[in-house]
Amino acid sequence: MNKYLFKIKYIVLATFVSLTSCVNDDLADVGDLVDITGPTPFYNVTDITTSEFDCSDVELEANYEFNFQAGSNLAVNGIYYEWKISPSEGVSLINKDLPILEKSIEGELASVVGLEDAISKLEFKLPCTVDPAKAAVIEAQIADLEAQLETAKANLTDETLQNVSNLENQIATLPAATLQDKELIVSFPGPGEYTVGLTVTDNLGKSDYIEKTVTVNQVVPTIPIPEIGEPGFDDGTLFDGTGDGRDSWRAPSSSKWGSVFQINTKSELGVLPDGYQAAKFPSDGTRVGYQEIEVTPGATYVLTYFSELDTNNLGEVTVSIISPNATTLEEAKLEANIIASRTDSSVGRVDDVFKKHAITFEAGEYETVIILLTNSGTECRLDAFDITVKQ
Structure with a gap:
């Protein structure tokens, strides 16, 4: 029995050697396959539009901005990107790092920014406050916050001011966004439908194109949250610090x-x-x-x-x-x-x-x-x- 197993082992080995000998690097198109897979482009888009209205719902400002992020299939790395936007009139491009740096500055100045935001909200309410007593309370609150703001600014450390200066310098030296960026922010001139296309090209020169219709909607005022007086029924919770909860x-x-x-x-x-x-x-x-x-x-x-x-x-x-x-x-x-x-x-x-x-x-x-x-x-x-x- 062992003799027969020994013969079978050599028959299998001989067959393997015979098969592998058929692969010859000297013969064209034998043994090597050319990669014919091209990139498959896609992109994600996020609406980051901001707007501002007065208390009468009159539009003061609207920034129709969208964040675009390009990508391709995982098997092939697309290394060149080319965006196309139509219509392009009035469209501007923003470096994706700008909002990040601006938020970093706000973080460094958190105490100051918090007070500025509180003042801004009160100043927003004041023109539409018809009750003289409420208006007087709001004006007093603004005056108090403004005094706190000056103190907060005076207490900023040299380290914080230097950090802010460094961030501002980074913003000043940011390269302009281009249609060749993998990620960018597009500012549209107004509401409407825009065709946004993307071409992705890999390092072998293969490319493909995709496009979508991006709808930019007209901004509308944020619906205000109603005010419920004394919602927890505690004393002193009216706008002027008074009230018995009822x-x-x-x-x-x-x-x-x-x-x-x-x-x-x-x-x-x-x-x-x-x-x-x-x-x-x-x-x-x-x-x-x-x-x-x-x-x-x-x-x-x-x-x-x-x-x-x-x-x-x-x-x-x-x-x-x-x-x-x-x-x-x-x-x-x-x-x-x-x-x-x-x-x-x-x-x-x-x-x-x-x-x-x-x-x-x-x-x-x-x-x-x-x-x-x-x-x-x-x-x-x-x-x-x-x-x-x-x-």
Whole structure:
């Protein structure tokens, strides 16, 4: 048996030698394959447009900028890039490193930039503040922040100033962006459709082309987030530092809407969802919360809040978004005046445990809506109201 295995081993070896001898580097196109794979281009694009509007939604500035990043298939490295933009009139190119360096400067000057931003936001609100008392408070806040800003500038260290100077020098010496850059920022002159093509060429001279239509949309004002007065029901949280936690929630007429709710106070933070106080509604249901807030017609909002109900009695608490057409509590109960509503029962709840809820509603044609808080059957508490714009 061993003799036969020995013969088979040599037969296999001889066959392998015979096959490999067929590969001859002296023969053209034998044994070597030419790489005929070319680059497959692609690119990613990110809209980084910025805009600024005044408080009357008048456009002050718009920068229609898009970040473009080129690439190719992993098997072949594209080393030459050529962008093509049509129409090209008014289009300008920005070095991709410019925003990075500008952000680095902001980081070095974080204390100064933070104060400048706070001042800018207040100055933005001031021209459209019709309440003289609110305007006076804003002006005082601006004056205080400006004094803090001067102090912050004076306290900048030599090291920080040198770092800023170095970054500014890097910006000054940045090479101009070109259509041959792998990554660049394109600034378009305005809204419209643009054809952006990319040719990728590898080191063997092989190339391919791809193009896409990039839509530049007209900038629109950011929908402002409505302000809810005393959302956590704590003392001293009105715009001027006053308030007993309920002043923003008093109805125009207690005879038509009911008396304002009571206040529940805790001495330690963390017991209530927010701060030291919460709105308290006795079980008889005679207390209400009423606040009219400004909204943007056509916008959709999400209102969130926390509730806690006494489980010793069967009852419920209701938070409603009511049309400003309602002038009494009875009218607020009419289906035609209820924009959105949520009712939570004491069944299944745990005493002293707050639960978070959310109500999504559309402003429709209204410029203001009423947040209405009511209860029945059992004592309950509400706290930590917040509202956001649904994107």
